[in-house]
Amino acid sequence: MASQNKLKILNDPIYGFITVPSQQIFDIIEHPYFQRLRRISQMGLSYLVYPGANHTRFHHALGCLHLMQKAVYILNYKGVEISSEEEEALYIAILLHDIGHGPFSHAMEHSIVEGVDHECISLLFMEELNKNFNQDLTLAIKMFKGSYHRRFMNQLISSQMDMDRLDYLKRDSFYTGAAEGNINSERLITMLNVVNDELVIEEKGIYSVEKFLVARRLMYWQVYLHKTSLVAEQLLIRVLRRAKELIDEGKTIKSSTALSYFLYNKVRKEDFNAEILEIFSRLDDYDIISAMKEWLDCDDFVLSNLCRMIINRELLKVKIKRKKPDALKMQKHRKKLQEKHHISEKEADYFVFSGEITNLAYKKENNTINILHKNGKISDVIKVSDQLNLKALSKTVVKYYICYPKSKH
Amino acid sequence: MASQNKLKILNDPIYGFITVPSQQIFDIIEHPYFQRLRRISQMGLSYLVYPGANHTRFHHALGCLHLMQKAVYILNYKGVEISSEEEEALYIAILLHDIGHGPFSHAMEHSIVEGVDHECISLLFMEELNKNFNQDLTLAIKMFKGSYHRRFMNQLISSQMDMDRLDYLKRDSFYTGAAEGNINSERLITMLNVVNDELVIEEKGIYSVEKFLVARRLMYWQVYLHKTSLVAEQLLIRVLRRAKELIDEGKTIKSSTALSYFLYNKVRKEDFNAEILEIFSRLDDYDIISAMKEWLDCDDFVLSNLCRMIINRELLKVKIKRKKPDALKMQKHRKKLQEKHHISEKEADYFVFSGEITNLAYKKENNTINILHKNGKISDVIKVSDQLNLKALSKTVVKYYICYPKSKH
Amino acid sequence: MASQNKLKILNDPIYGFITVPSQQIFDIIEHPYFQRLRRISQMGLSYLVYPGANHTRFHHALGCLHLMQKAVYILNYKGVEISSEEEEALYIAILLHDIGHGPFSHAMEHSIVEGVDHECISLLFMEELNKNFNQDLTLAIKMFKGSYHRRFMNQLISSQMDMDRLDYLKRDSFYTGAAEGNINSERLITMLNVVNDELVIEEKGIYSVEKFLVARRLMYWQVYLHKTSLVAEQLLIRVLRRAKELIDEGKTIKSSTALSYFLYNKVRKEDFNAEILEIFSRLDDYDIISAMKEWLDCDDFVLSNLCRMIINRELLKVKIKRKKPDALKMQKHRKKLQEKHHISEKEADYFVFSGEITNLAYKKENNTINILHKNGKISDVIKVSDQLNLKALSKTVVKYYICYPKSKH
Amino acid sequence: MASQNKLKILNDPIYGFITVPSQQIFDIIEHPYFQRLRRISQMGLSYLVYPGANHTRFHHALGCLHLMQKAVYILNYKGVEISSEEEEALYIAILLHDIGHGPFSHAMEHSIVEGVDHECISLLFMEELNKNFNQDLTLAIKMFKGSYHRRFMNQLISSQMDMDRLDYLKRDSFYTGAAEGNINSERLITMLNVVNDELVIEEKGIYSVEKFLVARRLMYWQVYLHKTSLVAEQLLIRVLRRAKELIDEGKTIKSSTALSYFLYNKVRKEDFNAEILEIFSRLDDYDIISAMKEWLDCDDFVLSNLCRMIINRELLKVKIKRKKPDALKMQKHRKKLQEKHHISEKEADYFVFSGEITNLAYKKENNTINILHKNGKISDVIKVSDQLNLKALSKTVVKYYICYPKSKH
Secondary structure, eight states: HHHHSSSEEETTTEEEEEEEHHHHHHHHHSSHHHHGGGGGGGTTTGGOOOOOOOEEEEHHHHHHHHHHHHHHHHHHHOOOOHHHHHHHHHHEEEEEETOOOOTTTHHHHTTTTTTTOOHHHHHHHHHHHHHTTTTHHHHHHHHHHOOOSSHHHHHSSSTTTOOHHHHHHHHHHHHHHOOOGGOOOOHHHHEEEEEETEEEEEEEGGHHHHHHHHHHHHHIIITTHHHHHHHHHHHHHHHHHHHHHHHHOOOOOOOHHHHHHHHHOOOOOOGOOOHHHHHHTTTOOHHHHHHHHHHHTOOHHHHHHHHHHHOOOOOEEEEESSOOHHHHHHHHHHHHHHHHOOOOOHHHHHTEEEEEEESSSSTTTTOOOOEEEEEOOOOEEHHHSSHHHHHHHSOOOEEEEEOOOTOOO | OOOSSSOOOEETTEEEEEOOOOOHHHHHHHHHHGGGGGSSSSTTGGTTTTTTTTOBBHHHHHOOOOOHHHHHHHHHHHTOOHHHHHHHHHHHHHEEEEEEEEHHHHHHHTTTTTOOOHHHHHHHHHHHHHHHHHTHHHHHHHHHOOOOHHHHHHHHSSEEEEHHHHHHHHHHHHTTOOGOOOHHHHHHHHTEEEETEEEEEEGGGGHHHHHHHHHHHIIIIITTHHHHHHHHHHHHHHHHHHHHHHTTTTTOOOOOOHHHHHHSSSGGGGGGOOHHHHHTTOOOOOHHHHHHHHHHSOOHHHHHHHHHHTTOOOOEEEEESOOOOOOHHHHHHHHHHHHHOOOOOOHTTTSSSEEEEOOHHHOOOOOOEEETTTTTTTEEHHHHOTTTTTHHSSSSEEEEEEEEETTTT | OOSOOOOOOEEETEEEEEEEHHHHHHHHHHSSSHHGGSSSSSTTGGGTTOOOOOHHHHHHHHHHHHHHHHHHHHHHTTTTTOOHHHHHHHHEEEEEETTTTTHHHHHHHHHTTTTTTEEEEEHHHHHHHHHHHTTTTTTHHHHHHOOOSSSSHHHHSSSTHHHHHHHHHHHHHHHTTTTGOOOOOHHHHTTEEEEEEEEEEEEEHHHHHHHHHHHHIIIIIIIOOOOOHHHHHHHHHHHHHHHHHHHHOOOOOOOOHHHHHHHHOOOOOOOOOHHHHHHHTTOOHHHHHHHHHHHHSSSSSSHHHHHHHHHHOOOOEEEEEEOOOOHHHHHHHHHHHHHTTOOOHHHTTTSEEEEEEOOOSSSSTTOOOOOEEESOOOEEHHHHHHSHHHHHTTTTTEEEEEEEEETTT | OOOSOOOEEEETTTTTTEEEHHHHHHHHHHHHHHHHHGGSSSTTGGGOOOOOOOBBHHHHHHHHHHHHHHHHHHEEEEEOOOHHHHHHHHHHHHHHTTTOOTTTHHHTTTTTTTTTTHHHHHHHHHHHHHHTTTTTTTTHEEEHHOOOHHHHHHHSSSSTHHHHHHHHHHHHHHHHGGGGGGOOOHHHHTTEETTTEEEEEEGGGGGHHHHHHHHHHHHHIIIOOHHHHHHHHHHHHHHHHHHHHHHHTTOOOOOHHHHHHHHHSSSOGOOOOHHHHHTTOOOOOHHHHHHHHHHTTTTOOOHHHHHHHHHOOOEEEEESSOOOOOHHHHHHHHHHHHHHTTTHHHHHHHSSSSEEEEEOOOOOTOOOOOOEEETTTTTEHHHHSSSSHHHHHOEEEEEEEEOOOOOOO
């Protein structure tokens, strides 16, 4: 019989199949650090709006691995040399690029692990794994940090059109059913090429790039910044802040061992050692949701009500405005709530608040998407699009939201 | 402006959109009992095999509601009279048909709520809701119990080809990516008709029925009874049994308030009152998974290892056989494990065990799928299919499984 | 048995099924005038670029019928009253809106039926059918002509967001595989409403409208105006012109009876009577392609070569430019060709030519897409879109093309 | 810039993209012999039942090329050595396997090219092309003829599970919208392996094979042998026979040059030389349909009426029976028709006829589908399927049809 290589295949509703390219990558997938991603939802609380959006970071990471294989195949075909070490490193780097995400990342970064971003934790995980895998992840880490000398490889992992974005936009569009955000990732990949070590898109792909940017903008406004998700996330931030506050006041709050650690201790970036990483690796959506379910019955008015709002989906009313919200109106809502429930202004603040949201689909300062013209010239997509709309897309839009209790509450 | 009816629409990756047909149904969906289904996975631990299978019972129930609307539309079109009260009752009954499912239902029914099936609990929930909704669910309950005089309505809710099966086969096939199980639910529905108050399928739909039965069989063997899901579920049953056992021995086991109740008390069918129902309504996947995560570090060898196997996906080896497993071989595995870890035979039994699985795609005793011929005659699909294979499909198949630790463990 | 209504269902790869809402509509579909649409490709010669683009006007018309049923359902649901006569008329009007299309319409309108547009012929067909159907099409014709007093009904048939566009953009995107053009027709329809007898889109649909307009623009530039389709169509115009020219010079040209009529006679709008309509109804893609196949062997250098270019897909080279092509360069290409084949300048003109293409995704002069805000106000989508890009979309873009023989020819 | 290889990509609604693996294969695709397949419908007259079924043999051949690339990739991955010459030959052989198909092949093989099957003509085309391509097709031809020593390569081109079947079942299911026939071609391919130079399917693919065989059977009965397609094809056979008959009687019948050749001459297998092949290469759907359109007005009752039935879709009534049709009943229909139209019995025979249809999904005599078990053993799928149904699938089923005019005609 011919085969010794056992082809590891995973089903994927989007791509059909995802093949695991090597035994080493299979072993990384099997590691508990990576398996943990099965328990972290890709889109946080968005399932409260889109009942299909229960996909996980685990599945997204595998999707990225799949697209990276396509990209390597295409670039190889076009004569871009990629050694087998570089290939393996590209796969590992994209597979692990999000491994540092905690549950409901944004909410956490604004509450219990303030100031520690997920990229930083991803790097810690990768370095820890590197020890377990005989330093075989060294090149992948270099690419992840963007410091490999062949820049296009770093760009495949992180840039305006990296494999991460190409998977998550497609995947999130698929699972939410928000078909408007669907992008043609595989077509975009077939248009990739490399010039002067930089990733470029061939000229004929310009409409696909336009579509990609438009879809991305729509996904932001319609899905990621959907007002219901937004209020749910703001409530979750306040749940975790309130829990810490109560603990600081000496109250006892029941939660899982891992979550307790982060509620009872202030963890700064510089503290994040291997031991804390191990505790962090135990933390996932289940800790947060379970804690909120327990806190439903706690005797703090603020905490129990915030939890109820999320768990039973009895959210605050939210309005999106183009202008800054009127402080007086806010004050009125707050007063009304205070009187109704005999709570302090500070307590009422948990239920009446405002903020701003901003979206920038094409960030020029970061980096650009370069178009390779038939004559060999290269230019930023924003300058060569026929229409002005790409320039519009690169403009920052700011909107404001205001949240307060529904009248029946 | 014309509209006062606000059309409530939910996105669905499968059907595109699901419309909510009335304000009352919208209110039922908003009830915490129904919202709880958001936290119960439709396919239990199958996501360990199919990373896309994270869809929930919430979404499935909405899918059934969608198909029921299609069925009502088609039957109406064909001249079957359905009053608006009956229509509303059909929607409510199918929406709530699974509301009694606990987390990982099968595992629970073999461990902590032994002898209390989910249909029984669904009925309790429906009766409880009926009180909140001014007895408006009475007709729906009648249909759910199968006691409404217009039998085809009961059959739309529960029969060989009810809206439940038509949604879950399609949905599970979609999310797992096991395209072989995909069925054409909407085509089957267009073939429905009613004769003598019984649901029938028009003759031209016979190939679709064949396909439906074949797909169902494949889904059973390939997906629902996948050996990896099977071993995971068996491990979960043992986790919960072991936890109860330790509690019975006087040990303290940390878990959520709701789960603790069912671990510390033996709840029989006759005990299941409104108070217990309220506690049950707090129980979902998050309680179970969170408990297992805590128990990873407990000092009982059996419990901590069973939990680790599920959480880190380091499952037992499993083999499927056509013959009953050899007792001697089992004994050998058990002995090896006892010696390696210095554990008792009883403890080793938790890791070395066997059982049988059985599948019966078309259960004749239950009820049949009737084909309506052009000449007006009706006959069981099994008798009119050209091929013998439908008869084969109705044969019970028994297989055996045996589980034991992988050598490296 | 309940049903007397036999539900006529047609398979559709896009929508799954299309139901035929009445016996009368079924009879119209069965009429040879409508059956003829089976032999007219929806996208002309685009299949030379997109091998999947073989769908027909027949299928498109049925698709429109399907969407119109959805629209009627939604508007009804929202309380917009539509009588059963109006409903039937809407279905008939949309079904027949394109019935006057000849084969490769654009090419024909620039060659053999100059000055007779397809809307005009559609109307003739509808009036002819009206005689066969007891004047039952009168109301449909009124709507088709835009003269029914309930304007939104006319708009469902012809406007910026009529059922025609909603089907053809989706269908053409589907069959070409140009996924970038995929629009969410069904979602857009659920957002429809009626205010002051005008069709509006509810505010929450604004991103979907943006996406619709962007997708439409992309479809124009990437698919409908694809340079290869463009050159093929230009060649076809020249084939038909050349054939007429040769006939005018007294040569005999073999073609089908129907095509011959239009080649040998100059048919103007005012001549188009019932007799000519009958001949026109015999004309479809098969006449044109078959004629070109015969002409491959004719002894006119120009005609035989033009035909060969289309039939064997050995097209001219085509370049798209932003500036008007250089007359001198054109002259050089022409000269080269004349010398090579010893042909006259006039003959060479058939193979060396230029022209301009223009696209206007959102034509304001025609009519607008109105957004219905939550506060009841209505405004043109172009004024309320957050971004400037919709304004950009409404700007006319002009490009130039130049065609000449590939060097190897 | 890196790339010299210009990646040729074709859009495909099914697979997304089809890449053309080499310049030589691109040149073959550009050859007029291959371009001709654009004008030959894959499913003949089935579009009269399934309005979406307008896909061509051109697209199917490209689809096969795509799947063959997948198969080569998978087998390579599993360690099966395939040289680059063999790889190219596999691509060419599968691309050209159907090149000998005439328009409406089955109908033609029963009328104007009796006794000359399409495989034989495919071979002639391949040999002719081989001359144009420097004998580079020699190895491909060997594989196509099944005489290459590495048998699994021949099997990839022609066997129970060749790339041809894997594409056409999927493609026909897709375009007809008969979702029941959808097979998971890509999954089946990932299960391929080679043992003793024979293609095998790995054990875990057994359910997919079952599904494949069931889907194939359903496609036969529901789609390929759909009674309406069947009657249309039988009418077409009679059209061509009648035309020949009239010509034999000395009548003049207008048709295209290519079709005339085959109507006016009796072409046997042994006559089929390069010159006739060239004429045959001009023959496609357009010749046949155009001829029928012309013959609508001919003065032969039989020919004009047969043509009208197909062109206007006013087909004969057709009934499918399990028993041989009753000769007396047939006689009655014939008599009725004779009297109504004053035609001879022989003429009436053209409109009243019967026949039998047979389907054999899994032909054992031909070859088998072999399953590779984990223990290395190989066995015919029919022996190892759990259920009896595969055995049933291998049973020949015979049905009878009877056609006669609808009463209104």
